[in-house]
Amino acid sequence: MKVRTFVCNMLHENCYVIYDEASHEAAIIDPGMYWAEEQRKLAQYVSDNGLKVKYLLCTHLHFDHIFGTTFVEDEYGVRLSASLDDSAWVTGFAQHIARFGIQPNTQPRPVGHPLHDGDTLTLGTEELRCLATPGHSAGGMCYYAPESGLLFSGDTLFQGSIGRTDFADGNYAQLIGSIRTQLLTLPPTTIVYPGHGDPTTIGDEAQYNPYV
16 A cells, blocks of 8 residues: 655644555545645645545544535546534534634535444455544544555554644544544554554554653
8 A cells, every 4th residue: 555645734634545556446544634735745646646636534524524525526527525423513514713823614414434443444355444433523533554564544543642632522542532442453563544743563562652
């Protein structure tokens, strides 16, 4: 599985384009592109590599992770796949970003394909497993590619840190439970691609992360 990271918007959110090298089937994870130039760079990468975008996936629906969902839907004819438990973040999008003094660039559409814990998606011959990890938000979802040993953790787990839990639907105990039962049980060599910041590994976080 190939991975390309795009750092997006004013909150330096990580958007990932992942794809199977044989089939060129691709998924776009957490499209946080706020500015037109960010959208152009992602589209150019998809075009240059001849990718066939099969999925639009979000680890959760906080505004910095969904600025670009409408663009991706319109550009590639896919619908947003995520947990319905985060739907309130879409319906309340304008109000949420207003609290941060951000002007809306779009109005994201509702989840088109609901995902649940244990669901399995495919890119080429490789599986992508959906792992529910509520706590940062009610609908937190991580995506795990066991064959390649990759995990896309959103804002659940960071290098040396964890997601904040002071939003209305955040829950610290739930987040810690999600991390310990769903993520730290993965092979220690698993590479973790978080929603912000640099990659890490499950092994490093199990050993050195002071929060888990």
